[in-house]
Amino acid sequence: MTVENLKPRLALRVGVTGHRQGRLDEADTGAIRSQIQNVLSRTAAVCENLARTNTCYDDQPPLLYFVSPVADGTDAMAAEVALELGYKLLVPLPFSAAKVAQSFPDATRPRFDRLIARADSVLELVPHASDGQAEDEAYLEAGLATLRHADVMISVWDGEAARGLGGTEMIVEAARDDGVPVVWIPLKTPDDVVILDGADRTPYSDDGYEALLDALLVLQTDGQASPDAADRFSSFLQEEKGGGWTPSFHSFVDKVLVGKWGKSRQHKPSAADNSLPHKDTEKTGAAAMVDHRYQHADEAAVRYGNVYRSSYYSNYFLSAAAVFLALLEVGLGMGKTLWISLELAVIVVILMTTVRGRKGRWHEKWLDYRQLTESLRRYVSVFAAGGALPFAHDEGHDRQRSGETDWTRWYFRATVRELGMTGASLTPAFKRDLIQEVIDKEIRPQIDYHTRNESNKHHLGHRLHKLGEYAFYGTLAVCVGYLLLVVLSKQEWAHWAYELKKAVKGWVTVLTGFLPAFGAALFGIRVQGELGAIAKRSASMASELRQTEAALQRLLEQDDPDVGDMRRLIVRATSIALSENAGWRSVYQYKPLDLPG
Structure with a gap:
C-alpha cells in the first residue's frame, strides 16, 4: 500500500440551482451562460494549480464534478457548459x-436525453411518485440532493421568494444554513x-x-495552511502496513x-462489506477506494491503541515492581546492589516507554x-443512500465534540x-436491501459490541477496584499482625x-511498602482507562441503536419506504456511532501517556 495510493485525488463538486427556461427567457441568457463559464473555468484553473503544487494530493489531474438535475433551464445550460x-x-x-x-x-x-447519456452517475430518488404533493416533494429532494453532493453552489436567481416547494430561494437558503x-x-x-x-455577502x-x-x-x-497538520497527515501516510509486532x-x-477469552474487539467489517445493493461497479469503485484507506487507518489505530494502553498498564505495574525491588534487600537481607540495579533498570524502562510514547505521539495517533x-x-x-453526514460541510462545527482534528477532517472530506x-434507482427493493444491510452490518454488530463492552468494562473496573481494596486490606492485616507479634x-x-x-520483620517492611504501591497502580489503571465512564457510554449507545433499529424495522414494513426517512435514519445510525467515538475521544484526549503518579 504505497503513499501515492493513499493520497486523495484532488476533487471538487460544483452544484447548480436556478430558474426554469420560462424565467430564463426574461433574462440575458448569453450573459448568464458566460458567467457560469467564467466561474467553472476559474474553478478548474485553481484546482489544476493546487493539484500540481499541493503535495497532500496525488499526482493525478483534478477530478471535477458538476451536480445538476438537468431540468430545462439553468440546470441544463450549466450542465452543458460544465x-x-x-x-x-x-x-x-x-x-x-x-x-x-x-x-x-x-x-x-433530446437535450435531456443527451445529458443523461453523458452523465457519469444518475441517482433516481423517487422513481414512482404518483400524486402532486409527492412530485413536489421529489423535486425538493432533487434540489437537496444536489446540495448534499456539492462543495460550492452556482445559483441563477432573481432574489425573490420561492414560488413553490423546492424553488431556487429554498435551496440557496438551505446552502447558506449548511455552510x-x-x-x-x-x-x-x-x-x-x-x-x-453563510451570513456573509461579498461581490465576486x-x-x-x-x-x-x-x-x-x-x-x-484556523484558516491558515498548516505545516503541522500536513506533517501529521504525512506521518499517517508513512505508517507501515501491519507495523510489525x-x-x-x-x-x-x-x-x-474479566475471565473472558473470546474476541473483545469491536466488529469492524471492511468498508467494502457495506455493499451498494445491485451496483457491483459502485462497490468495486467507490467502496473499494474507501476500503483501501480504511484498512490502512484501522491497522494503525489498532496498533497505536494497543501500544498506548499496554504502555500505561506496564508503567503502573512496573512502578509497583520498582518499589518491591527497592525493598527486597530488607526482606532477604542480601543482594542490595542487585536489587537496586534491577530497580534502576525498571525505572529506565518506564522512562523510555513514556518518552517514546510522547515523541511517537502514540496517544494522539x-x-x-x-x-x-x-x-x-x-x-x-x-x-449508498445518496446522503451526506450532518457535519460534511459545516466548517464551524464544534470540533472538540465531533472528535475531528484538522487533518482527519480534511482527509475524510477529500475522500467524500x-x-x-x-x-x-432508489426503488422499493433497493431501499429495503439497503436498510436491511445497515441493520445487519452496522447496527446489530454495534449493539452486540456495546452490550459486551459495557459488561466487560464494568467487570474490569469492579475487579480492579476490589483487587486494589484487597491490597490495602492486606497491608492493614500485615500491620495488625506484626503489632500483635x-x-x-x-x-x-x-x-x-x-x-x-x-x-518476618524485613518482609513486613517489603509488604507494607509494596502492597499500597500495587493497589495504587491498580487504581491508576482504572482511572486512566475511565472504565466506569466507558461502560455507561456503551450502555447509552446500545439503547440509542436499538431505538434506531426499531425505527428502521418499521420502515421495512412499508411497501415503499420513504427515501427521506430512510436517509435520516441511516445518518442517525452513523451519527450515533460517530458520537460514540467523539465521546471516548473526549474522555481520553486529556490522558496522554505519562509517568505514574
Whole structure:
C-alpha cells in the first residue's frame, strides 16, 4: 500500500440551482451562460494549480464534478457548459429518467436525453411518485440532493421568494444554513455576481473566490495552511502496513481479570462489506477506494491503541515492581546492589516507554486514526443512500465534540469529494436491501459490541477496584499482625512470637511498602482507562441503536419506504456511532501517556 495510493485525488463538486427556461427567457441568457463559464473555468484553473503544487494530493489531474438535475433551464445550460469544460456530470433526478423525460416538451427532450447519456452517475430518488404533493416533494429532494453532493453552489436567481416547494430561494437558503458557499448570478443583472458564504455577502472577485476554494481544499488550521497538520497527515501516510509486532499486554490483563477469552474487539467489517445493493461497479469503485484507506487507518489505530494502553498498564505495574525491588534487600537481607540495579533498570524502562510514547505521539495517533477509520467505514452506507453526514460541510462545527482534528477532517472530506455521487434507482427493493444491510452490518454488530463492552468494562473496573481494596486490606492485616507479634513477644510464655517477629520483620517492611504501591497502580489503571465512564457510554449507545433499529424495522414494513426517512435514519445510525467515538475521544484526549503518579 504505497503513499501515492493513499493520497486523495484532488476533487471538487460544483452544484447548480436556478430558474426554469420560462424565467430564463426574461433574462440575458448569453450573459448568464458566460458567467457560469467564467466561474467553472476559474474553478478548474485553481484546482489544476493546487493539484500540481499541493503535495497532500496525488499526482493525478483534478477530478471535477458538476451536480445538476438537468431540468430545462439553468440546470441544463450549466450542465452543458460544465461538460464542455471537462467536468464529470452527476445527475440527481426526482423520478426515474423515463418519467422525467416525459415532463419535457418534445423540442427539449433530446437535450435531456443527451445529458443523461453523458452523465457519469444518475441517482433516481423517487422513481414512482404518483400524486402532486409527492412530485413536489421529489423535486425538493432533487434540489437537496444536489446540495448534499456539492462543495460550492452556482445559483441563477432573481432574489425573490420561492414560488413553490423546492424553488431556487429554498435551496440557496438551505446552502447558506449548511455552510455551502453560493456563487449567485442575479437573473436580471448577471454581471453583478455575489458570493454568499453563510451570513456573509461579498461581490465576486477571482481572488476572493480562489481564497474560498483554498479554504475548502487546502489542509488548514484556523484558516491558515498548516505545516503541522500536513506533517501529521504525512506521518499517517508513512505508517507501515501491519507495523510489525504489536504488544497486547493490556488485553492479556483484561482477559485475566474479566475471565473472558473470546474476541473483545469491536466488529469492524471492511468498508467494502457495506455493499451498494445491485451496483457491483459502485462497490468495486467507490467502496473499494474507501476500503483501501480504511484498512490502512484501522491497522494503525489498532496498533497505536494497543501500544498506548499496554504502555500505561506496564508503567503502573512496573512502578509497583520498582518499589518491591527497592525493598527486597530488607526482606532477604542480601543482594542490595542487585536489587537496586534491577530497580534502576525498571525505572529506565518506564522512562523510555513514556518518552517514546510522547515523541511517537502514540496517544494522539490512536485517537486520530480511530476517528478517521470509523468516519470512512460508516460513510459508505450514507453514500449508498445518496446522503451526506450532518457535519460534511459545516466548517464551524464544534470540533472538540465531533472528535475531528484538522487533518482527519480534511482527509475524510477529500475522500467524500472524490467519491462523487452514487448511481442508483432508489426503488422499493433497493431501499429495503439497503436498510436491511445497515441493520445487519452496522447496527446489530454495534449493539452486540456495546452490550459486551459495557459488561466487560464494568467487570474490569469492579475487579480492579476490589483487587486494589484487597491490597490495602492486606497491608492493614500485615500491620495488625506484626503489632500483635510485638505485643506477644514481650510475654515470657510467647518466645515463639519474638522469634517470628525477628524472622518476618524485613518482609513486613517489603509488604507494607509494596502492597499500597500495587493497589495504587491498580487504581491508576482504572482511572486512566475511565472504565466506569466507558461502560455507561456503551450502555447509552446500545439503547440509542436499538431505538434506531426499531425505527428502521418499521420502515421495512412499508411497501415503499420513504427515501427521506430512510436517509435520516441511516445518518442517525452513523451519527450515533460517530458520537460514540467523539465521546471516548473526549474522555481520553486529556490522558496522554505519562509517568505514574
